[in-house]
Amino acid sequence: MSGVKVTRKAESRIESGHPWIFSSDVAERGQAQPGEVVRVLNLRGQCLGVAHYSSTSQIVLRMLSRKDQVVDRAFYLARLQAALKHRQHVVRESDSYRLVHAEGDLLPGLIVDRYGDYLSVQLLDQGMDTASEVLTSCLEEVVQPKGILARNDVPVRKLESLPLVPKVLSGELPERVPVKMNGLSLEADLLHGQKTGVYLDQRENYVAAAHWARGRALDCFTSTGGFALHMAPNCESVEGIDSSAEALKTATANRDANGLKNVTFREANAFDYLAGLAAGRRHFDTVVLDPPAFAKSKTNMDAAMRGYKEINFKALRLLQPGGVLVTCSCSHHVNEGTLLQLVAEAALDAGKTLRVLERRAQAQDHPILLTVPETLYLKCLIFEVL
Numbered sequence: 258m259s260g261v262k263v264t265r266k267a268e269s270r271i272e273s274g275h276p277w278i279f280s281s282d283v284a285e286r287g288q289a290q291p292g293e294v295v296r297v298l299n300l301r302g303q304c305l306g307v308a309h310y311s312s313t314s315q316i317v318l319r320m321l322s323r324k325d326q327v328v329d330r331a332f333y334l335a336r337l338q339a340a341l342k343h344r345q346h347v348v349r350e351s352d353s354y355r356l357v358h359a360e361g362d363l364l365p366g367l368i369v370d371r372y373g374d375y376l377s378v379q380l381l382d383q384g385m386d387t388a389s390e391v392l393t394s395c396l397e398e399v400v401q402p403k404g405i406l407a408r409n410d411v412p413v414r415k416l417e418s419l420p421l422v423p424k425v426l427s428g429e430l431p432e433r434v435p436v437k438m439n440g441l442s443l444e445a446d447l448l449h450g451q452k453t454g455v456y457l458d459q460r461e462n463y464v465a466a467a468h469w470a471r472g473r474a475l476d477c478f479t480s481t482g483g484f485a486l487h488m489a490p491n492c493e494s495v496e497g498i499d500s501s502a503e504a505l506k507t508a509t510a511n512r513d514a515n516g517l518k519n520v521t522f523r524e525a526n527a528f529d530y531l532a533g534l535a536a537g538r539r540h541f542d543t544v545v546l547d548p549p550a551f552a553k554s555k556t557n558m559d560a561a562m563r564g565y566k567e568i569n570f571k572a573l574r575l576l577q578p579g580g581v582l583v584t585c586s587c588s589h590h591v592n593e594g595t596l597l598q599l600v601a602e603a604a605l606d607a608g609k610t611l612r613v614l615e616r617r618a619q620a621q622d623h624p625i626l627l628t629v630p631e632t633l634y635l636k637c638l639i640f641e642v643l
């Protein structure tokens with residue numbers, strides 16, 4: 258095992274429970290090879306733990322353990338078994354969930370999503386890419402999937418100088434995978450595009466939104482219909498809108514597969530459509546906003562904040578007393594406090610008083626590590642208009 262020496266600053270970062278060491282805090286890389294498991298050493302040569310080494314990324318080390326331990330098949334197997342055990346506690350009435358949430362499961366650089374009998378894996382750093390075979394064999398042992406696909410076409414792999422080509426790691430993958438979520442039958446596309454069409458991280462928020470939803474509901478950014486289909490049984494009618502015709506095709510197929518008769522989908526730009534509804538003095542009893550991440554990095558924060566405020570303002574204008582707003586943000590740069598503040602400003606501008614019904618995050622199969630703020634990325638706030 259090679260040793261990599263880190264600065265005092267990195268040492269205190271590790272002590273504070275964060276697993277990432279940036280290149281500016283690496284003192285000596287020694288003989289470390291791309292993707293190798295290395296010993297992390299302080300300037301006096303004492304071992305601080307073991308990490309995956311990346312030769313190209315700004316994140317040079319991702320801590321695997323704060324003990325000086327061997328990282329072998331048994332190590333990965335134990336972490337994967339622990340990950341599965343947690344899901345067995347937190348996932349209900351669904352055969353699809355995130356089995357491994359990288360840092361949240363003490364496996365930085367690894368994401369494993371389970372869709373029924375199939376796994377979709379993302380190997381996001383050189384270390385996990387190097388461990389691909391052993392991880393495949395461990396996953397086969399832990400969940401006996403019919404097929405494992407590595408979605409290696411994710412852009413962050415570029416930072417690791419890794420190829421961006423998807424790869425079947427074992428078994429076979431069908432064109433469409435049937436998925437059960439909260440009792441609904443949905444369809445996942447694991448092979449094409451960046452999106453599978455099933456949003457695992459909203460699984461619990463769908464149930465929460467359905468609990469509060471009533472009357473005439475509007476689901477903005479509906480994509481394949483997640484919120485719309487969950488809310489339908491408790492609503493008079495649901496209208497789902499999205500700018501992607503492709504996503505709406507799947508939404509319609511999902512709707513029909515579940516025999517839901519009170520849901521319609523429409524292709525539209527949410528900003529314009531909401532403005533048109535307000536101009537036409539239309540009212541809704543429930544509005545859901547689940548936009549894409551407006552803030553992909555810290556540099557476009559101002560524009561992103563304006564976007565969130567505008568969309569919330571426009572949605573609030575459609576709601577009357579007793580109305581319900583479900584508003585989400587999946588940008589981890591916009592924290593819960595900021596989102597609450599933006600919605601408060603939008604509500605004041607729209608002349609509405611809001612009661613907070615629920616402050617939620619991503620589903621529990623996407624665990625949040627207290628000392629790694631990056632693991633909390635999805636916020637889902639539910640309000641009632643007074």
Ligand code: SAH
Pocket residue numbers: 456459477478479480481482483484498499500501504525526527528547548549
């Ligand atoms: N709510 C969905 C996931 C939404 S993902 C679910 O739970 O299943 C974000 C969606 O926003 C994508 O489907 C994308 O097509 C859509 N989108 C992005 N910009 C949009 C816009 N300006 N108007 C309407 N839809 C938009």
